[in-house]
Amino acid sequence: MELSRLNAIITVLKDTSHYHSSTFSDMDIRLLEKLLDSWPTTVLFPVIDIMRMIVLHPDGARLLHKDVEEGNDMLIQMVQKATSNPPLTANLLTGARAVVNLFKHSYFHKWLHLHSSEILDKFSGCCTSTNKNVQLAYSTLLLKLQKRIKIRMPNSELWLQSMLEGLVKQVALDFDVQNLAKAAMNSKEAKIAEVGADIEYLTRTP
Numbered sequence: 464m465e466l467s468r469l470n471a472i473i474t475v476l477k478d479t480s481h482y483h484s485s486t487f488s489d490m491d492i493r494l495l496e497k498l499l500d501s502w503p504t505t506v507l508f509p510v511i512d513i514m515r516m517i518v519l520h521p522d523g524a525r526l527l528h529k530d531v532e533e534g535n536d537m538l539i540q541m542v543q544k545a546t547s548n549p550p551l552t553a554n555l556l557t558g559a560r561a562v563v564n565l566f567k568h569s570y571f572h573k574w575l576h577l578h579s580s581e582i583l584d585k586f587s588g589c590c591t592s593t594n595k596n597v598q599l600a601y602s603t604l605l606l607k608l609q610k611r612i613k614i615r616m617p618n619s620e621l622w623l624q625s626m627l628e629g630l631v632k633q634v635a636l637d638f639d640v641q642n643l644a645k646a647a648m649n650s651k652e653a654k655i656a657e658v659g660a661d662i663e664y665l666t667r668t669p
Contacts, residue, residue: 468494469513476516476523486522492530496537504544508553511545515561524568531574538565539578546585552594559586559600566607579608 468491475485495517498510514537517523530537545558562582565571575582582604589601 465494465497469498472513472517476513476520482520485520487517487520487526489526492526492537496530496535496540499537499540499544504547504551504554507544508551508557511541511554511557511561514541515557515564518561518564519567524571528568528570528574538562538574539581542578542582542585546588550588550592552592552597555586555589555592556594556597556600559589559597559604562586563600563604563607566611572611575608575611583608 472487472491472494475487478485495510495513499507499514502510514527518527527537541561542558545554545561547554562575565575586601586604589597592598592601
């Protein structure tokens with residue numbers, strides 16, 4: 464029964480063209496809560512990933528927020544599970560992305576502000592990760608907290624800027640965008656030319 468219900472949840476999440484009309488039930492949320500609570504962290508990635516996607520679904524996000532308002536906070540439990548020791552790359556990456564997705568709904572901003580210190584503490588290990596995707600997800604999370612929730616962190620702006628520049632530079636080199644940057648620099652559109660110049664400068668800066 465649980466497996467069939469889980470498959471039904473996934474089917475709804477995959478059908479993005481009907482997000483405006485598809486819905487979830489309280490039983491679906493209770494199932495996710497049960498799995499989050501009972502599955503070992505070594506195999507928890509699929510549950511965290513479903514939560515990451517359900518936050519993007521209008522009705523799914525509404526039900527999660529309703530749970531938070533009623534004192535049944537699956538979100539902070541997800542953060543704690545995703546960052547538990549030993550740290551697992553899949554859990555860290557998906558957990559950070561799930562929290563970033565919460566910013567898409569203004570009604571989660573109060574929760575994000577309330578738990579910002581714990582979120583920062585739990586995901587702090589991401590900054591030493593050797594995985595570029597984890598670093599990028601963490602940088603995005605920091606940026607969202609700073610810009611949207613107005614959280615201030617000592618010396619974080621310089622660190623965040625250097626971290627993002629390093630990641631962007633590597634991604635640019637990986638995809639060989641130098642030629643694209645040069646083409647953009649020659650554009651008659653000032654904004655496009657400016658972006659091209661920034662990318663070109665970044666890829667050649669040591």
